[in-house]
Amino acid sequence: MSTETRTGWAIGPVGTRWRRRTAIATLVSILLLLAMWWLTMTTGALAISPGRVVATLTGGGTRIENLVIIDRRLSRLLAGSLIGFCLGTSGALTQTITRNPIATPDILGVSAGAGTFAVLALVRPETTERLLGVSTTVALVPVAILGGLITTGVILTLGWRGGFDGYRLVLVGLGINALALALTSWLLTRAEVEEASVAVRWLVGSLGGVRMGDVVYLAPMVVLAVLVCLRLAGGLGALRLGRDIGQALGVSAGRTEAGALITAVALVSVATAAAGPIAFVAFVAPQVAMRLFGTAGPPPLASGLVGALLLVGADFLAARLPLELPVGIVTSVLGAPVLLYLMTRHLRRTSV
Amino acid sequence: MSDVPLHVRGVTAGYTSRTVLRDVDLTIDSGKITTIIGPNGCGKSTLLRTMGRLLRPTTGDVTLFGDAVGSLRTRQIAQRLAILPQSPVAPEGLTVADLAARGRQPHQPWYRQWSAADEAIAAEAMEATGVLDLADRPLDELSGGQRQRAWIAMTLAQETPLLLLDEPTTHLDLAHAVDVLDLVVRLRERGKTIVLVLHDLGLAARYSDHIVVMKEGTIVTEGDPLSLLRPELLREVFGLQAHVFADPVDGLPTVVPTSHA
Numbered sequence: 001m002s003t004e005t006r007t008g009w010a011i012g013p014v015g016t017r018w019r020r021r022t023a024i025a026t027l028v029s030i031l032l033l034l035a036m037w038w039l040t041m042t043t044g045a046l047a048i049s050p051g052r053v054v055a056t057l058t059g060g061g062t063r064i065e066n067l068v069i070i071d072r073r074l075s076r077l078l079a080g081s082l083i084g085f086c087l088g089t090s091g092a093l094t095q096t097i098t099r100n101p102i103a104t105p106d107i108l109g110v111s112a113g114a115g116t117f118a119v120l121a122l123v124r125p126e127t128t129e130r131l132l133g134v135s136t137t138v139a140l141v142p143v144a145i146l147g148g149l150i151t152t153g154v155i156l157t158l159g160w161r162g163g164f165d166g167y168r169l170v171l172v173g174l175g176i177n178a179l180a181l182a183l184t185s186w187l188l189t190r191a192e193v194e195e196a197s198v199a200v201r202w203l204v205g206s207l208g209g210v211r212m213g214d215v216v217y218l219a220p221m222v223v224l225a226v227l228v229c230l231r232l233a234g235g236l237g238a239l240r241l242g243r244d245i246g247q248a249l250g251v252s253a254g255r256t257e258a259g260a261l262i263t264a265v266a267l268v269s270v271a272t273a274a275a276g277p278i279a280f281v282a283f284v285a286p287q288v289a290m291r292l293f294g295t296a297g298p299p300p301l302a303s304g305l306v307g308a309l310l311l312v313g314a315d316f317l318a319a320r321l322p323l324e325l326p327v328g329i330v331t332s333v334l335g336a337p338v339l340l341y342l343m344t345r346h347l348r349r350t351s352v
Numbered sequence: 353m354s355d356v357p358l359h360v361r362g363v364t365a366g367y368t369s370r371t372v373l374r375d376v377d378l379t380i381d382s383g384k385i386t387t388i389i390g391p392n393g394c395g396k397s398t399l400l401r402t403m404g405r406l407l408r409p410t411t412g413d414v415t416l417f418g419d420a421v422g423s424l425r426t427r428q429i430a431q432r433l434a435i436l437p438q439s440p441v442a443p444e445g446l447t448v449a450d451l452a453a454r455g456r457q458p459h460q461p462w463y464r465q466w467s468a469a470d471e472a473i474a475a476e477a478m479e480a481t482g483v484l485d486l487a488d489r490p491l492d493e494l495s496g497g498q499r500q501r502a503w504i505a506m507t508l509a510q511e512t513p514l515l516l517l518d519e520p521t522t523h524l525d526l527a528h529a530v531d532v533l534d535l536v537v538r539l540r541e542r543g544k545t546i547v548l549v550l551h552d553l554g555l556a557a558r559y560s561d562h563i564v565v566m567k568e569g570t571i572v573t574e575g576d577p578l579s580l581l582r583p584e585l586l587r588e589v590f591g592l593q594a595h596v597f598a599d600p601v602d603g604l605p606t607v608v609p610t611s612h613a
Binding site for chain 2: 008013014015016017161235238242245252294295296
């Protein structure tokens with residue numbers, strides 16, 4: 001009878017659930033993403049005809065076309081999609097393990113912490129070179145990742161009291177976020193004007209500076225994250241019912257949570273290193289994905305797809321406004337109302 | 353595997369700063385409904401959580417069908433024992449069918465999140481708990497009693513010989529509470545061993561084969577309901593004045609509080 005709705009398929013030992021809603025939502029998201037890619041490829045300061053875009057992509061472009069299509073637009077689209085995926089998936093993972101929609105790396109200060117470390121490297125180029133032996137541009141990625149990890153460590157240490165409580169983690173995270181932002185401001189006020197302006201541009205979150213070189217480390221990171229998410233999917237699904245029930249169902253809660261958290265921090269740190277702390281994508285994408293895919297709880301991989309779509313869409317807008325804006329401003333404008341909505345809804349529910 | 357489903361020996365357990373259980377010994381008999389009763393804060397739930405390895409004892413040990421719980425992987429434990437904590441909360445939008453199917457988790461490797469056999473077992477569990485008709489409804493739309501039965505369907509889908517339920521009738525009106533406990537009796541009929549924590553003495557008396565009375569973190573006494581639940585015991589442990597007698601209709605023990613007025 002009505003349980004017919006839970007169908008699936010199995011090939012040998014492998015089996016997965018089949019939901020029409022998931023299939024349709026995935027298809028729609030991918031088509032929208034492809035449409036955004038196409039729009040971005042063909043429009044802009046230099047409009048290029050579809051025929052020429054195809055020709056350039058297949059290796060028959062002029063020098064100018066190669067520069068615009070391959071070096072600029074394609075690398076920006078690839079990097080933007082991967083960064084969006086990183087942010088969306090990381091947000092879904094942290095929202096899942098804390099069972100709190102507000103607990104995402106961008107709100108809890110992980111991105112801000114990665115940002116503080118990156119700014120430290122940017123405004124003190126000589127010190128960075130002397131300490132690490134490489135130029136600031138090379139050091140930026142590992143330094144931001146280190147910053148993200150250290151910030152997470154601080155949040156977890158301060159939030160730990162014989163276990164994790166989503167609510168306490170949010171409060172500690174908000175405090176750390178404020179602290180990291182204050183530190184960053186302090187670093188900027190003490191920096192040379194030239195270096196400070198580079199840092200400020202980076203801090204807003206922009207895809208303007210991404211290159212094919214960024215894709216080289218973003219792509220394997222995304223592949224790795226997809227594998228981790230597939231491995232953890234069952235455990236995370238059980239943990240959505242609460243930590244006790246997850247354990248009662250045979251999931252080792254600590255290991256699953258640690259795996260998800262490390263993945264989330266790594267994802268958000270590489271994304272931040274590549275494009276600066278882009279606000280709200282990690283926070284909004286999982287909530288949109290949850291409603292679009294009709295799942296009980298934020299779905300990690302679908303959130304990555306929606307994150308990619310959001311970021312590429314926001315960047316399309318940002319780059320084609322009369323005055324070009326960094327994408328971080330557009331995502332903030334889109335994300336802030338969602339935060340307000342969720343906050344008021346959350347408060348209303350907990351105050352009953 | 354030994355025949356004794358669960359054996360607790362010298363267990364002391366509690367939370368960071370507070371010891372709740374002190375040197376508890378308990379053996380759960382196969383195929384019976386054992387109910388733990390006691391006043392609020394006496395450690396009933398803590399004992400159940402310790403038996404269900406949700407809480408690690410500071411000293412003493414728990415054996416599950418002859419194996420020390422500490423030596424088993426959490427997945428192996430979940431194949432032998434299902435535990436439903438008090439007042440579980442499901443994420444918004446989760447359907448009854450999804451919840452019941454989740455009970456298959458301990459039997460599924462990560463790469464097989466779906467199989468026809470698992471779905472059949474989940475459907476059977478929903479049938480047994482009377483929620484099959486509600487399979488596609490989200491949990492948040494159901495009544496308290498239906499929701500509780502849906503959660504029990506999840507634990508049944510685990511297909512464990514042993515089932516621990518913490519206050520399964522909390523927040524339910526009497527009719528729904530009786531529904532849930534009738535279901536528990538049917539499960540015993542199907543050969544399951546069940547351990548309950550209940551706060552309602554009247555229901556505990558009528559539905560249990562064996563009663564364990566706790567006070568201040570220790571087991572005061574245990575036995576069958578009719579011979580155990582004497583007015584003196586109720587006064588001593590619960591501070592309750594009550595008559596206890598065999599129901600003239602079905603002979604089951606009945607607890608009736610005496611008014612002080």
